[in-house]
Amino acid sequence: MSSQLQTSLKNKMILAPLTKGGNLPFRRLCTDFGMDTSVSEMIYARGLLKGSPVENARLRRAENERVFGVQFATNQIEEGLNAIELIQKSGASFVDLNCGCPIYDVTRRGLGSSLLRSPSKLKKLVKGLVDGTNLPITVKIRLGCEADTINCLENVKAAREAGAAAITIHGRTAQQGYSKDANWELIRQAVVESREEGYGHVPIVGNGDILTYYEARRRMKETGVDSIMVGRGALAKPWIFKEFNDNATWLPTTNERIEVYYTLARYMKDHFGDDDMGRKRAWTFLPWHFQFLTRYCPYPEEEYAIQSTEKPLIQSRVICTSDDPLEILLANKSPEAHDHIAALLWESDSNSAAIQKLQTFAESPEFKQIVLTGGAIAEEDKVLANKPPGREGKWNKRQVRKPGPKRSEEEIAALREQRAKKKDMILAAGGEWPPN
Numbered sequence: 001m002s003s004q005l006q007t008s009l010k011n012k013m014i015l016a017p018l019t020k021g022g023n024l025p026f027r028r029l030c031t032d033f034g035m036d037t038s039v040s041e042m043i044y045a046r047g048l049l050k051g052s053p054v055e056n057a058r059l060r061r062a063e064n065e066r067v068f069g070v071q072f073a074t075n076q077i078e079e080g081l082n083a084i085e086l087i088q089k090s091g092a093s094f095v096d097l098n099c100g101c102p103i104y105d106v107t108r109r110g111l112g113s114s115l116l117r118s119p120s121k122l123k124k125l126v127k128g129l130v131d132g133t134n135l136p137i138t139v140k141i142r143l144g145c146e147a148d149t150i151n152c153l154e155n156v157k158a159a160r161e162a163g164a165a166a167i168t169i170h171g172r173t174a175q176q177g178y179s180k181d182a183n184w185e186l187i188r189q190a191v192v193e194s195r196e197e198g199y200g201h202v203p204i205v206g207n208g209d210i211l212t213y214y215e216a217r218r219r220m221k222e223t224g225v226d227s228i229m230v231g232r233g234a235l236a237k238p239w240i241f242k243e244f245n246d247n248a249t250w251l252p253t254t255n256e257r258i259e260v261y262y263t264l265a266r267y268m269k270d271h272f273g274d275d276d277m278g279r280k281r282a283w284t285f286l287p288w289h290f291q292f293l294t295r296y297c298p299y300p301e302e303e304y305a306i307q308s309t310e311k312p313l314i315q316s317r318v319i320c321t322s323d324d325p326l327e328i329l330l331a332n333k334s335p336e337a338h339d340h341i342a343a344l345l346w347e348s349d350s351n352s353a354a355i356q357k358l359q360t361f362a363e364s365p366e367f368k369q370i371v372l373t374g375g376a377i378a379e380e381d382k383v384l385a386n387k388p389p390g391r392e393g394k395w396n397k398r399q400v401r402k403p404g405p406k407r408s409e410e411e412i413a414a415l416r417e418q419r420a421k422k423k424d425m426i427l428a429a430g431g432e433w434p435p436n
């Protein structure tokens, strides 16, 4: 089984575990675009054992999904094995141990990224899980907890010696959030280290900042990772799997993108129900997806391949501008607009109806008002900061930011250009500049 899984982790683009984002309808959509392997949203082993309906729901695989792993958080062998029994009954292809979650609520329980602090304890835990089940156990780690406690080589070695079926490395520390780029050089070193003689081949999956197929292919070539895991890139472009499989960028038209979004709404209806209750349940997810889907920008390889070697495209946050009201709507970052988009898709009974409804709304005074007042909130910055709510102390001291390097002339020019484009966009939508 384990070697079968190892084969399916070769040369693949894998959907990352994404709390909220990796819901079943979204994974069904990604599978339509050629996704072959995915990992569930994180489940607490303890919650699962207590019979939590939320955790139970996360075990379900979409009908078209092929290789589906369930990610869980535990720090105890017995608890882990009991949870694995339930996970195995649900039909999962493998179990992934979360060793990367930085959220305070998780780390204060000794789960997630806090497991990175002691490679020897991690080894004991993973070995206990591996020895107690025939379901393959994979491990997802980060570089370390903080910049001065980077220990991914030790943790890769620990997981490998414990018999992990694969190891995913997210090239960031738990503390750093998404502001800095993922460090693929350390991922490369971990690959080199893991190919040492005397060990069987344990697939290493690289993760961090992949938005285009050519960035994925380049990282695979440069680092030797067996596969790539993609999170935010898939949330912004669920068709990234198709691009990876075809080795070609797909530049969907506005209407083609609406068709993708409409399909997601349809899958949500199938899953949650087409009635008021279904809509209520879907509303935790559908509007939320638009904070990522509205980040879509076309990145043809000819134009962006070189730029992407200097800075990952997902981190450069290029602002796409357009005079088309529909494009302005589909790029709007305000939660109000996302709620409207979700509602219009939900209320449409065909793709053409969805296009029509969105077009009408994009040209309405109501949307113009949203353009003037709506602000962007980056979900990953908000959700994934490991900050104890309202508590001073050790962690806050560690979090003190050093001033970044001064901006170069080119960076200043690029920022000015972005600002000018934003101004044009707002004025084109009939707004005022500067905004109030």
Ligand SMILES: Cc1cc2nc3c(=O)[nH]c(=O)nc-3n(C[C@H](O)[C@H](O)[C@H](O)COP(=O)(O)O)c2cc1C
Pocket (backbone or CB within 6 Å): 016, 017, 018, 019, 020, 021, 041, 042, 071, 098, 099, 100, 101, 140, 170, 207, 208, 209, 210, 229, 230, 231, 232, 233, 379, 380, 383
């Ligand atoms: C909304 C969101 C939810 C996430 N939830 C999880 C999770 O449940 N388990 C996990 O191991 N990582 C989680 N992550 C981290 C991703 O799996 C991934 O490691 C990270 O986003 C880096 O990959 P990317 O640059 O391709 O997004 C989450 C990330 C995002 C943006």
